[in-house]
Amino acid sequence: MTDRLARRRQRLRARQADRFGRMAEQVHVHNPFYRAKWQAAGFDSPPTLDDLTDLPFTTKAELAGDQDTNPPRGSNLTFPFDRYVRVHRTSGTTGKPLRWFDTPASWQWFLDCWLETYRGAGVGPDDRVFVAFGFGPFVGFWTAFEAAQQLGCLVMPGGHLSTEQRLNVIREEGATVLVATPTYALRLLEVARELDVDLAGSSIERTIHGGEPGAGVPAVKRQLAEGFGARVFDHAGATEVGAWGYPCGVGEHLHVFEEEFIVEWLDRTTGELLPPLDPGARESDPSLGELVLTNLGRIGSPVVRYRSGDVGRLCAAGCSCGRPTVYLDGGVRARADDMFIVRGVNVYPSSIDAMIREAGGVAEYRATVRERRQMVEVELEVEPEPGREAEVLRLGLQDLFQRRLSLRIPVRIAATGSLPRYELKANRFTLERP
Ligand SMILES: [Zn+2]
Structure with a gap:
């Protein structure tokens, strides 16, 4: 790291410490959800940024549970309710939608x-x-x-x-x-x-x-x-977190907006925190980890050490655009909660999607994941683009999955226009349980 970059990182850290401290003071006094969590972890006074790794994680299930036990709004509210002017909902791809409230300041x-x-x-x-x-x-x-x-x-x-x-x-x-x-x-x-x-x-x-x-x-x-x-x-963001990832136009990099968010990165299987990769680490480096995010400016309804479910490769600062912030190489690669395991192989819908895009020639597709007698199987239906030779496409895809994932994934051809199209987020994977 150059001296200049190190100095800019230092200034960034000082800014984070200041903003985290001010947020934590208000939240510790007025926010029932985090006050209870932090007190249970032994913090009778507001934590500082140096305490961050001693604070418990926050999960989506925990926030949803809090909205169930403290209806209708949950307890993650720092201000009296008449100060809030907007409510939004998560898209609820997994489980019940979360409702998220904003004051004018947190919306801005x-x-x-x-x-x-x-x-x-x-x-x-x-x-x-x-x-x-x-x-x-x-x-x-x-x-x-x-x-x-x-x-x-x-x-x-x-x-x-x-x-x-x-x-x-x-x-x-x-x-x-x-x-x-x-x-x-x-x-x-x-x-x-x-x-x-x-x-x-x-x-x-x-x-x-x-x-x-x-x-x-x-x-x-x-x-x-x-x-x-x-x-x-x-771009990356989430209803309950905010808009935390932005592009810089260099390669496929998505920077974390560290002026407003603190990012940690962890191994999903062990739960251990990972150090960011050196810039320029190659694709052959298999590390994919889950981002844990703390926002610093949404004081009315904050998240602290939130398991975002976004999976990617976090690289240390040193992007050639010159920004002092860390970045995700290739953006968010997958959603942690979408992963399934087929014959011992971890499969993300987004990695199957990436392979289909890479192969080209597919107008639309649908995947069915079946759980049968402890076995998980995936099957794919694809609609070829006009003019594509269906059988060549089918065999090519099967071969690609075999080579990349060491998995036999049967591919069937669907009639033109027969598969659903999507207006917002795709929902191409269905899970069938017996
Ligand atoms: Zn950059």
Whole structure:
């Protein structure tokens, strides 16, 4: 690490310590959820940043349990309830949705974090931003929308429109930035092809993706970049955590916004904390770990040492963009709670997805994971893109899974247009239990 980088890391650490201390003081006095947790861990006075690793982790199940036992709002609230102005819900892919409350200050903090993504992607006030999504209780697109407006962009909501109508909005308003999940961006490309709309030649210059792993996967990124004729950026955040990951435009790096979040990284199997990898560690390094996040500015409903469920490879500071913050190489690779084990092999849906994207030629697919007599099996149905030789695609995929995962995964061909398409996050994996 150069002296300059070391000094910038030191300043960052001092800023974190100051903000953590101020947050912990308020939370220790006024937030019943964390006060109880911290007191049980022996902290009768507010912890400092040096105490962080002695504090207990927070899990999603624990927060959901707290909302069940302290209905309807749970006890992770630092201020009197009349100070809160917004509530959002997690998308609830696993278990019951969490409800998350924000004060005006914590909401503004969330938007400020989103601005870091726009800055990293080179988006400015002259841009016209299309947020291709129907606005529901999911927080991601609300924050993307409001942050773009605060940046001075012209911003277009994309709710209650068909995919064809969304393509029209992009054309008519001359949108320069598309914000969408990677799944939906690929869907826009598919429909554009069917309608003979040239998105690569459209006004879109940048695409920003979040909500699910994918945009950091090289094969997906390439497909999006070519399809939109645009630069493709990844973003990461969560309803209960905030917008913690932003792109810098170098390689597939997703920086952790360490000015506002403290990140730890742990081995999921042993629960041990891992040191960040040296920058430039190669793909052959197998380390994938789960991120543990503490936010420093959402004092009304904070998370401290939160097991985010986001899995990736955390690299030490030293990205060639010059930022002093640590980053994820390849973005968020997977969700920890989606993992299943087939004949002793840990399989993440996102790694199967990455292989399918890499192979190319698949318009849509669906996977079924079956548990039978202690055995787990996966089967895949794929819809070939128009003009693809189905049998070649089928055998090619089976061979790819065999080589990469040492697993026989049977692939069946599905009729064109027969598999479901997705507007937000994909839900291509179904689990069947006897
Ligand atoms: Zn960077």
